[in-house]
Amino acid sequence: MPPGPAAADPACADVIVGAPEELLGLPRQETTSQGTLAWGTGDGAVVLRCGVAPPPPTTEHCATLEDTSGTQIDWIVREDESGYVRFTTYGREPAIDLTVPRASAPDQPSAAALDLGQLVGAIPATAHCVGAGDL
Template sequence: MNSFRHRPLSVIGLPALVLLITAAGCSSADGSASAAVPSPGAKTAKLCQNLDEVLPAEVDGAGREDPSPASALTAGWGDPAIILRCGVVRPPKMVDPKVAEGRDADAVAGGVNGVNWLMEHEDDGGYRFTTASRQAYVEVTVPEGRDSSGALIDLASAVKKAIPEGIAD
């Protein structure tokens, strides 16, 4: 007779059940997005806080749903989320001569409503945009299936208002 089959639940099953319930309670079932919070210097952080105050309530038709952890340096809209991170470091492609000359198919420079962006195609089918010629780098990731041009149009006014033209530190 197999004694394993007849052991009480409290010996084998209960600890496993408690572990499963604990793990489920710690996970996010609501599908909320997460984003790494940048760590810029004080001057850039202040510009990013100013941006947070003027960001639109809606981007690409979706309401604002900020990612976790909560920060004035990050914002999000919709599901799948369009994520904005302010105060990021300059992307390496931004100084790549192939991009400036239009010879890099994965990265393209361009402007939308008075804001210049570096556009990078991501492996998952989405796009990452980073502001150029502004005193802080603002990164916007747009997942596959969301309208990247609509997102940039919706965000342009806030970026122009809060992040002055110039060179980021």
């Protein structure tokens, strides 16, 4: 997996070092690209890439996910026809991509993003999702 353009950002090093040993019941796997991690192997692996290009304002689905501790993270959520759900942080730099195969979390792929809320929340938010009701 290729590193993001800002993978060398010190905040990415903190994310990689602080990432859990297990996610969705899958063991953490080290990768050879800076700023990246995987849990599990092969097509069923959950993949994290830190330092990807931050998404600009968009009309794509942006969801605010709140974990049990109250940490809120805004994510652009995209699902493709091959069975992968990609979550990209919105309003945080460096940005993080999290790719979750539906096979690893068929009922709730957002569980992976929720489980990483504290870790991702260490990167300060500078913008937030807004909807039509916020205008």
